[in-house]
Amino acid sequence: MQSQIETAYTPEWESPPDDIVIRARDLWKTYEMGAVQVHALCGVSFDIKRGEYVAIMGPSGSGKSTLMNLIGCLDTPTRGRYWLNGKLVSELTDDELAYIRNKEIGFVFQTFNLLPRASALHNVELPLIYNGTPAAERAERAREALRMVELADRMDHKPNELSGGQRQRVAVARALVNHPCILLADEPTGNLDTATGVEIMNLFDRLHHSGNTIVLVTHEHDIAARAHRIIHIRDGRIDRDEATR
Amino acid sequence: MEVLNSAQALPQPRRASTAEYLNAWVTAREAFWLALETLRAHRLRSFLTLLGVVIATTTLIVVMSVINGMNLYIANHVANLGANTFVLSQFKWAQGEQAWLKARRRNRPIRISDYEFLKRNLTGYKVLGATASMETGTVIRYGGQILYDVSVTGVTPSMEDIGEDQPESGRYISASDYQHASLVCFIGQDIVSHFFPTLDPLGREILVNGTPFRVVGVAKTIGTVFGQSEDNFVQIPLTTFRRIFMARPSIDVSIQAWSAAQMPPLEDEVRTLMRVRRHIPYQQSDTFGINASDTIMTLWKQLTGSIFAVTIAIVAVFMVVGGIVIMNIMLATVTERTHEIGIRKSLGARRRDILTQFVIESMVMAASGGALGVLLSLLISRLVNLVFTSSVPVSAIVVGVGLSAAVGLFFGIYPARKAAQLDPIEALRMEM
Ligand SMILES: Nc1ncnc2c1ncn2[C@@H]1O[C@H](COP(=O)(O)OP(=O)(O)OP(=O)(O)O)[C@@H](O)[C@H]1O
Ligand SMILES: [Mg+2]
Numbered sequence: 001m002q003s004q005i006e007t008a009y010t011p012e013w014e015s016p017p018d019d020i021v022i023r024a025r026d027l028w029k030t031y032e033m034g035a036v037q038v039h040a041l042c043g044v045s046f047d048i049k050r051g052e053y054v055a056i057m058g059p060s061g062s063g064k065s066t067l068m069n070l071i072g073c074l075d076t077p078t079r080g081r082y083w084l085n086g087k088l089v090s091e092l093t094d095d096e097l098a099y100i101r102n103k104e105i106g107f108v109f110q111t112f113n114l115l116p117r118a119s120a121l122h123n124v125e126l127p128l129i130y131n132g133t134p135a136a137e138r139a140e141r142a143r144e145a146l147r148m149v150e151l152a153d154r155m156d157h158k159p160n161e162l163s164g165g166q167r168q169r170v171a172v173a174r175a176l177v178n179h180p181c182i183l184l185a186d187e188p189t190g191n192l193d194t195a196t197g198v199e200i201m202n203l204f205d206r207l208h209h210s211g212n213t214i215v216l217v218t219h220e221h222d223i224a225a226r227a228h229r230i231i232h233i234r235d236g237r238i239d240r241d242e243a244t245r
Numbered sequence: 246m247e248v249l250n251s252a253q254a255l256p257q258p259r260r261a262s263t264a265e266y267l268n269a270w271v272t273a274r275e276a277f278w279l280a281l282e283t284l285r286a287h288r289l290r291s292f293l294t295l296l297g298v299v300i301a302t303t304t305l306i307v308v309m310s311v312i313n314g315m316n317l318y319i320a321n322h323v324a325n326l327g328a329n330t331f332v333l334s335q336f337k338w339a340q341g342e343q344a345w346l347k348a349r350r351r352n353r354p355i356r357i358s359d360y361e362f363l364k365r366n367l368t369g370y371k372v373l374g375a376t377a378s379m380e381t382g383t384v385i386r387y388g389g390q391i392l393y394d395v396s397v398t399g400v401t402p403s404m405e406d407i408g409e410d411q412p413e414s415g416r417y418i419s420a421s422d423y424q425h426a427s428l429v430c431f432i433g434q435d436i437v438s439h440f441f442p443t444l445d446p447l448g449r450e451i452l453v454n455g456t457p458f459r460v461v462g463v464a465k466t467i468g469t470v471f472g473q474s475e476d477n478f479v480q481i482p483l484t485t486f487r488r489i490f491m492a493r494p495s496i497d498v499s500i501q502a503w504s505a506a507q508m509p510p511l512e513d514e515v516r517t518l519m520r521v522r523r524h525i526p527y528q529q530s531d532t533f534g535i536n537a538s539d540t541i542m543t544l545w546k547q548l549t550g551s552i553f554a555v556t557i558a559i560v561a562v563f564m565v566v567g568g569i570v571i572m573n574i575m576l577a578t579v580t581e582r583t584h585e586i587g588i589r590k591s592l593g594a595r596r597r598d599i600l601t602q603f604v605i606e607s608m609v610m611a612a613s614g615g616a617l618g619v620l621l622s623l624l625i626s627r628l629v630n631l632v633f634t635s636s637v638p639v640s641a642i643v644v645g646v647g648l649s650a651a652v653g654l655f656f657g658i659y660p661a662r663k664a665a666q667l668d669p670i671e672a673l674r675m676e677m
Contacts, residue, residue, distance in 0.1 A: 075670050094596060098590065098595040101593045107591060115588060126592050130272065130598055135271075
């Protein structure tokens with residue numbers, strides 16, 4: 001795969017073909033720490049096809065989260081280009097990135113990142129608020145998403161009235177409510193015990209089965225083994241990119 | 246697996262039109278409810294924050310209400326001496342302190358003879374009337390009951406056509422009463438409610454400073470002005486007044502013109518006649534006062550003008566202080582809720598959405614301070630009404646709440662901009 005990318009390098013500054021959801025070319029992320037420059041990513045390039053199930057692995061501090069934030073349009077690369085769904089997003093403005101985050105990306109965080117004072121339903125509604133969906137449709141779609149993660153009976157609970165696994169499922173419902181083209185998860189099981197982690201991973205498996213493209217970061221090999229492809233990162237570079245099945 | 250069917254049914258993201266996406270209304274409404282929620286969650290903190298705005302609004306509305314109330318009084322009572330009527334009296338009613346001190350030395354009372362002189366020499370008036378009053382030191386009795394300090398006024402029968410005192414039952418002082426200096430009286434509603442709560446007062450005798458007077462008429466209710474009842478009076482014929490109480494009273498002469506246009510020439514005529522009668526050299530000022538409603542209106546407008554200027558200064562100071570406090574608390578709120586802002590941004594909130602959220606929050610906060618001020622001023626206005634006069638105009642409520650909201654908007658922009666400009670990653674990293 002790696003070699004494929006390299007041979008096709010030069011002409012691919014143009015828009016990628018339709019089945020490529022993500023195309024990254026020579027992504028750099030450099031943090032200026034006073035006089036010192038920290039290279040969190042040093043020239044990362046890869047493609048992810050529609051419907052793929054990808055795990056990103058690597059030691060702590062290798063740049064996995066940095067990469068995920070770039071893919072998720074939460075951050076912009078210092079250098080390099082990135083296409084999402086055929087659109088060059090590495091040069092968009094803040095508000096355009098917000099639009100992409102809202103419509104094209106579902107992000108699941110290790111720490112859930114739910115609004116503590118809002119109910120599960122309202123948390124799931126949030127992305128819909130920011131694309132102006134009317135209230136009635138919003139509630140309907142949020143309920144549907146919560147049903148999908150089997151939390152129909154917990155809609156009115158606040159996050160602190162839910163278990164860790166349930167919270168993460170609310171977060172997954174929120175990520176899916178706008179029907180994004182890609183689901184990103186940065187260590188989604190990192191804050192969960194093993195059994196709950198398995199529950200969440202089963203949910204991801206099902207979501208992949210039903211046609212979602214998934215990229216997740218994990219430390220654990222048996223979780224990564226569920227994916228169809230594992231990208232290993234070390235010191236901000238792609239170390240290995242292997243298919244598992 | 247069937248739970249996932251819905252996701253399969255919509256594999257392609259539904260593309261929202263730009264117009265739909267730009268629809269700020271949904272986020273604004275959301276922000277509004279969120280703001281109310283936040284206010285409720287931090288009731289005490291919000292109240293303390295809003296104190297400045299509350300005081301400013303209260304001050305503004307109370308002052309506006311008192312002025313409004315006094316305006317109504319002026320309009321209803323002073324300005325309404327009777328249509329096209331002016332009053333000749335010893336002093337000019339509304340004038341500066343200096344002028345009044347001077348007038349007190351120079352001016353001489355108007356006497357019955359002056360009234361009769363005018364009646365003989367004045368041409369073209371509609372009605373001429375005279376009154377003499379005892380405001381204090383009067384004692385009215387009926388049965389075992391006593392009323393003190395009732396206004397006892399001697400009147401000419403013509404006053405019925407000029408003043409406000411219209412009979413509700415019975416009749417006014419008649420020409421015959423006047424001629425015969427009869428012991429009859431025309432009483433106000435306060436006297437009725439004190440002495441005759443259940444009886445018909447007509448034909449009964451009350452004692453005015455010991456002299457019995459027969460009630461021939463009862464006036465319609467007039468109401469209170471500056472907390473003073475205007476219904477607390479006994480009117481008797483002026484001739485009787487002179488016979489029993491005061492042989493040579495100082496009187497007021499009321500002159501009614503045929504039309505508003507006729508007022509100035511008629512005033513001039515009265516002035517000229519009086520100056521001739523009193524032999525006032527032409528370079529000296531009048532030794533009497535001619536009072537028309539515009540005399541009072543002019544002074545009143547000057548007075549309210551300066552009251553307003555002071556009020557606006559006070560309100561401005563409080564509003565600015567209140568606004569700065571709000572700005573401060575909003576800055577704290579933004580810091581406190583950085584993580585929330587990060588979450589919202591990660592889900593697609595644009596700068597403008599965050600800006601709207603916090604500006605609306607600040608406006609709702611300030612406006613509820615304004616609303617509290619309105620409530621408080623309604624309460625104060627009621628209390629004021631017990632001893633003075635006050636009437637809350639609707640415009641004051643609108644101005645009060647609107648002004649506070651504007652202050653919230655102005656002072657909310659800076660904190661909201663700070664919130665809007667936060668970087669999503671850094672904001673997310675801030676744990677609560
Ligand atoms: N805001 C920042 N400022 C400076 N350096 C940063 C910043 N964010 C990340 N880094 C650096 O970039 C490198 C990669 O960080 P990143 O968070 O991507 O690691 P990671 O692979 O996700 O690690 P972990 O598995 O522990 O989550 C680290 O060396 C880190 O110190
Ligand atoms: Mg990480």
